[in-house]
Amino acid sequence: MKRREFLKVGAAGLAASSLAAPAIAQSTPEVRWRLTASWPKSLDTLYGACETFAKHVSEATDNKFQIQVFAAGEIVPALQVLDAVQNGTVEIGHTATYYYVGKDPTWALFCAVPFGLNTRQQNAWFYDGDGMKLMNEFAKKANVYCLVGGNTGAQMGGWFRKEIKGVEDLSGLKMRIGGWAGKTLQKLGVVPQQIAGGDIYPALEKGTIDAAEWVGPYDDEKLGFNKVAPYYYYPGWWEGGTANHFMINQAKWNELPKA
DSSP states (O other), X not given: XXXXXXXXXXXXXXXXXXXXXXXXXXXXXXXXXXXXXXXXXXXXXXXXXXXXXXXXXXXXXXXXXXXXXXXXXTSSOGGGHHHHHHTTSSSXXXXXXXXXXXXXXXXXXXXXOTTOOOHHHHHHHHHHSSHHHHXXXXXXXXXXXXXXXXXXXXXXXXXXXXXXXXXXXXXTOEEEOOHHHHHHHXXXXXXXEOOOGGGHHHHHHHTSOSEEOOSOHHHHHXXXXXXXXXXXXXXXXXXXXXXXXXXXXXHHHHHSOOO
């Protein structure tokens, strides 16, 4: 098996039964990593993906490779996953790279951009069009190595406290929205706010923000947005297929055994 291939298999979410786990375990030293996520534990989709990943890696290595998963805020805040990984606070993180457009707007290209790729197009680019090769060439300067870690599919347009009847209603509207989408809607008068998922509900409830986009009905209702913002709009043309990624500290990735 190629160098660190078992970790890539885990990221792809393949069943552990497809691997020769005992053979891997015999040649693999014990590894203990901590994973910090950008998501609250209440989201069994996004946070659950981290737990599934850790489970597959453990099973594929006969429990020789253990990854302990932490929710947003347990080690670092949700929007500081990249910082925590690159400086070695944790070995690995799970996040949406467009959170870091303030560091470099290139990060958004690997996650979601307005009128960009859908899920199938994203995956085709990553795996068959050298997308991951380009991403990791770029990520080297941030001291991280990246693996695809899921895709939300097309997202919704968001929850609004007041009905939107025209473009003029967007003027001065304070909206939780990340990445290039915020820069785009800013042209229409929106005041974009970068807020972590777990902090959106109280901001909407208190009126600190007027609207928020997150993912879709299932995840959004988990966080209770429908209780405080009655108007829900579709589609989120700024996120046609949002890709999430596992970010791994480059030195820790390089230290993994060859088999």
